[in-house]
Amino acid sequence: MEADEAPLERTSHGFHIPGSSIYIDPKEPVACAIISHAHGDHAIPGHDTVYCTYQTAKLLRARFQNFAFKIVTPQWQEVFQIEGINFRFASAGHMLGSAQVVWERNNITTVYTGDYKRQLDESCDPYEVVVCDNFITETTFAQPGKIHPPPADCLLALKDFPSTNFVIGAYSLGKAQRLTLLFNQFIPEFNVMVHPKIVKYHKIYEEAGFNLGKWAPFQRQVFRKEKGNIFLVPPPVLQNYIPSENYLRGMTSGWEHLQQGYELNLPISDHADWNELLQTITDSKAKKIYTVHGDDEQLKNYLSSNNILVDSII
Template identity: 45%
Template sequence: MILEDFITITPTGLYCAYGDFYLDPQQPVKEAVVSHAHGDHAIGGSQNVYCTAATATFMQHRYRKFAAVDFFNKKYHEAFKIKDVTITFYPAGHILGSAQVLMEYKGIKYLYTGDYKIEPDTTCEPFEFVQADVLITESTFADPETKHPSPVDEIKKLNETNANVMLGSYALGKSQRIIQLLSENCPTRNIMVHFSIMPFNKIYEDYGMKLGNYKMYDRKVMKNNHENQVYIVPPMVFHSYHKAINVVRAFASGWKNLQQQNGISLYISDHADWAAILETIEKVKPKQVWTLHGDGKQLKDYFKGKLEVKILN
């Protein structure tokens, strides 16, 4: 029997009372199961953190000694227990080390996706479809109007101009994917990255991910070369240089509002779009779908009378 209260939303985050642990807590807790290392899912300060090795490494870089009291690094497909709940991680395809969390309790399987994408990305482990009784899916882009274009086609837009480009990109995950896409599809470009992104690149490479050719940003290079330079910067830097001259501005994101007032729109998302969410539901074959991180109303309407969809947020 599916337990409707197996996962509940609390001010601290998603709580599983049957295992007495939190999924991606927003405040420090005793037992934290962390799907991936982005700051809105992985905070510092918890006592026991269960995650993949890459996620732990990113958290240790970001939070230093405040990352956690103890890390319990788990491999994909390795089952472990917290109280009476058996947990197994499966690749989520979002960023390096990102995991779906399969929780089994009294014969029922609950699958928490965390953030995920199912399209190919050579900078992280590919998404795996796992069957479960309940699919707890992010619904960031759960809108029939949302269809993410090919990331290769998007990055090739940069080949249409010789101008220097300031490219806004999240430091962890997105920047490494952008470097790889640029290296493979924009061979005439000299790729430079902001110093804050460099440690994440090194961690990726330490885990065997090949990003391609790039260098640390050099102001003189940008100043003396007015063509074919791409400078990848984190969002804060991108927004603080909104009047930067002699560059074309672009921001890599699936959000339309982040494309406004830029010279090039760059719709590259690391989340599942509408079609990908539907494909995931089809292959997971759940009896119920619970939605998080977005608006689940359109999914609820789409499956009305066919599949129970519960909106958790």
């Protein structure tokens, strides 16, 4: 590897470490994969050997049969070697088990963040700052002024409607567990029920030691006859609920277009917003920033105008 060579390249199989057979979050089955977290846009089945955190392995086994031939699960910060390169996992604060992948090569430390956030989330381990030379950051919400409000601000609005029910859409894995905990923290007077597709992930979170508070599998009779219930559903299920005087609907997402068409406004995201991106780039003390996942144009312009070296990984 040359000193000025990009630490990661995008190939038809996904992100690849040059001069090795190692892929990170590959899009096609490969011999050697490092997987940052269990979301479907980062983890697919069919690899020979997978390196991921123990919690991610548990979630992936629940999602896929025959996820990989061999799964290696190093502890947080435990050094593991592949093809002579030293790797370790640092928490990304995105969801249960989500990791930044850190590696050292020729005395150069590189961090691939995967998805991450800095906002408090007690349903998983918090983001861990890693000082490095190369910082490869996701850019999902890399637009100036894109700021996620505190989740409590959104959820306390539900108190204005004490005599109705709610149907709230959330991704089954990660967002649904964080929301269940937030409901219990900020609006505990409501009864939380979850869709059958979400239940298995709630159980894995609780087995991993993250108490989500009070919740129960969905009970149709209770939802029909009583008020003060929140029914947490996957996004496709929410779309089946037409407007009704029996409930209010909302979709939790950082994307405004996904929230539109429902009665409640719930801009709750598990990705870093503009300020979190800038803060994390500063905290990394990296000499070079690389961007992946998302529209990076405005972030590149901003960093370049502040004399920070930045490049897209393409």
